[in-house]
Amino acid sequence: MGPRIFLIISTALLLAVNYAEGKWSYPDQRISEGPLNEKMKVVKIHSKDNSTATYDISGDFGTKFEIDRKTGQIWQVEAVDRETKDRYTITIESADSNGNPTEDPFLFDIVVADINDNYPEFEESSLTGSVEELHDKGPDSTPFMQVKATDADIGFNAAIRFSIEEGRDIPESPSGNRFIIDPVSGWVRVNGDDLNYEFNPVVRFIVIAVDSNGGAGSNARSREVVVSVRDSNDHAPEFGPLADISLSELSGLYTPLYIMYASDIDEGVNKKVYFEILNGNTGGPFTIVSQQSEIDKNLGELQLVKPLDFESGVVSYELKIKAYNKDASNAADVTYASESTLSITVIDANEPPIFRDTPYNYRITEGPAPAQPVPIIQVHAEDIDFNKTQTVTYSLEDPENWFDIVATTGQITLKGAVDREATADGVYHLKVIATDNYDHGHPASGSEEVAITIEDINDNPPAPDWGPEGATTYVCEKPRNRTARHIKATDPDSAVNGPPFTFRLHDSVDQTKWSLETVDDESVNLIAEFSDYGLSSNVSLIFTVADSGTVSKTGTATLTATICKCGDDGECTNHYAFPYTRGPQPFTSHGPTIECTTLWRAEIFIFPIIYTHFSI
Template sequence: MVFIQVKPMVTYKESGTTVMRMTAHDADDTNTNNAVLRYSITKQTPETPSPNMFYIDPEKGDIVTVVPPTTLDRETLEVCKYELIVEAKDMAGSDVGLTGTATATIIIDDKNDHAPVFTKSMFQATVTEGFTGIIVNLTVEDNDDPATGAGRAVFTIINGNPDRNFKIETNPKTNEGMLFVDKSLDYERSAFHTLLIKVENEDPIMPEISYGPSSTTTVQVTVADANEPPIFNPDPTNVVKPENIPIGTVIVTVNATDQDILQKQKIKFAQFQDPAGWLTINPTNGTVTTRAALDRESPYAHDSQYTALFLATDDGFPVATGTGTLIITMMDVNDNPPSVYPTVAMFCEDSKDLNVAVLGATDKDLKPNADPFKFQLSKQPGIDKTWKVTQINSTHAQLSLLHSLKRANYNLPIVVTDGGNPPLTNSTDVLVQVCSCKKNKMDCSTANSLHTSTKLLLISVITLFWHT
């Protein structure tokens, strides 16, 4: 019995090239003619362009080509796949020998033996300035298989693109070169562009083939003028001003230029976004002035900055509008008095207990217009006989009860002054609740009711202060 194995194919190069080896096995004694094998091709499918395009070495089983490379040119063949029925016979191939058969499949692979060529020596395109996208498809012809690296086109811009306004890619479906405007063109800078583009294949071309003049083409790009919007310069415009400057103060004069330098156009300015309504702009010259006081502490300001947007519109056809940003950084002015917190404090009626409360102050202004704060009792007669205010640090003070008081609610005016120049002072009435304190429990039932969460907060503040 004869069994045949097929060795993998190799690429066909020239006449006499071994493309495949067939190996047969016989279970008979190898020292007898019963295991001596001979190979032959019994059928070739298809039989064109010749019925005997391949030969098999009868002893080795090597299949070789017997026609010149031009006969097996993939671009001229009707089919690129051949099937050979190979027979192996023992008894050294005698008529009485036993046989086995196998099918050998040979595929004519593509080689890059055709250079791609452009269908035109020059392509033309017109594009409006400001446009980005595909402007022309560059068509090529290549007799190699477009599904292989031998036929797939690779395009390169080799001249005329110093600012990299253009780029080119291969359309995978059509094998065309898609020429893009990647960075918009400026008519005023250049109305015409001439590009030199070459095409090659992904695979290296065969040594005997070369890329000729037809593998390059010229693309002439004409740029059409368009009305472009004015541009603010600089953008954003940054200025620094004190808050609370007088109404009508000039903030800045914004500048906008028309990109269409070949046209004489007039520019008008207008407000676009002014969230707080603090500003106004002269439509002719772009001068921005205040129509309300700037307030650094306003909810419209963020990190001491206020942002407004303005428009610059030309009188072209159609009209074009540009947007500019104004950022005002406001310097702090001492225009907010400090305030005391908390506004409720609790004490025990028994003066033998430690009766203190911690008061703090806040100010919307920044240093040095905020802390250090100065805490004082109001100038009411006799108030200093019962209460004492002692400074703890730049932001907090201690309120002490000097002798026993009956259970009740008391309004205690606390005066706090900030560190601004000139300083601002504010008087805050602190509600003092004198409560009954027994066995570490505070009973304020005789005093007016107070929200439980506020009581707990005040007790926590006092406890935290004395344990730190």
């Protein structure tokens, strides 16, 4: 009744104003939306012109309004809905009995006033959310989702307040509602401690939205909200049983020695368990390699990264081991880690004897075998297994059989002739082996090298290095190239007993025809001093080579020079190769180019043909 009384009073005032002012003018009119049981007066228009006989209205109102054409009363005849259309523009007109206008047309609006006739509507996408099971809790915690709703009304009628229905959580929570909601913003926070992904991965609650701020005449609507609970690392791994173990001190490195297990009922990275040794790993010989095996199990392989040593005195370990989720966001929280202890006993094993006072080095001078064995150096190996109750015997690996060893004491003696030149670098590497007398299996052996430096004596003369040409050369009877052959010498002795070498032709060599020309410390050239040697076959050129040792050594060698007739190109032409060659093979002044059996033919001067057979 209130809105209707307001409209009647406003109409009366309008008419009073209109008549008082005596002009054709009307303000906007207000009507209320909602059901209409009978037609209602809106406003009565009146023209000051006494000739006015009829009134009319037009506009975008359809059939919702009508006018009494004689009295000018405008009526609302149909219900209006503000949410559909909130105002209507009315054009009013007046005319005399002949239809002539008595006033200019005038426009005013009929404004539809809102009533609370709509319910809140939820945004569907805001009714689903997700939260980690370890999300922070309480009224000051971080909201994880926002419920949203709208109301088609306006102003106070559209002011929405949210709440959560008590005791309607699904599944029911013994601690009360799991969530709280901000009544104005709709932000949802975790309230209780009953989020558990492993048992309830999805929870539901009822949210209520009420308009008009929940006041009198408000409209309310409720919906179910679905929250997916995400897994958090809220469970500590659980160890499988750990058994005490014994390990030989000879256990291999980086191989599985013991397998431990742990399980975790969380999911994803929160399920994967890693193992870590916290303490008890004296000297750091152990590590644990973490691996996943089955769906619900994680395993850790106990491995050695350093060898065990019973004799060091550390014969047992108490490893305190942590199982935790290294990749979880709260990996550092000890609440979600487990600890257990693994007991390890180290067992003594038969190991090779250990050589002491290494490295072993000695120097001797090469020479003939001594009349009696000569002690040179003593080695010592110790067996510390089983309280040092075992004995050690010694043996040698001596390829040249120059030395011997006393099996019980490790004394090495020189017994044979030593030749420095038999070694690669003047150092002889002697291998000494120490073996224990373990009688419960195979004895163990260890070895050590004795490096014996052999000092040189000048016991080798230099000798020519003839190379593939051998100790022969070919020289034209009328040489164009005076260098008949390059001769290089070598000496197996050390540098102090080696070059520079001294080369000399023997007195038997005709030194008017032959000479030696120094090239460097190790070589000379044979020079042909003649211009026409004349007819000859082979010439033996004997020469000596002496080294530079304090007590010099001299070697003697013979080079056979074959004098041949040569063509214009300076190559020998008076010999032929058969039957193993493809034809005549020329020879250079530095020797033949192939190895074969050749038949030499002397040129006929005043002598009959003579055939001489040589083997090259």
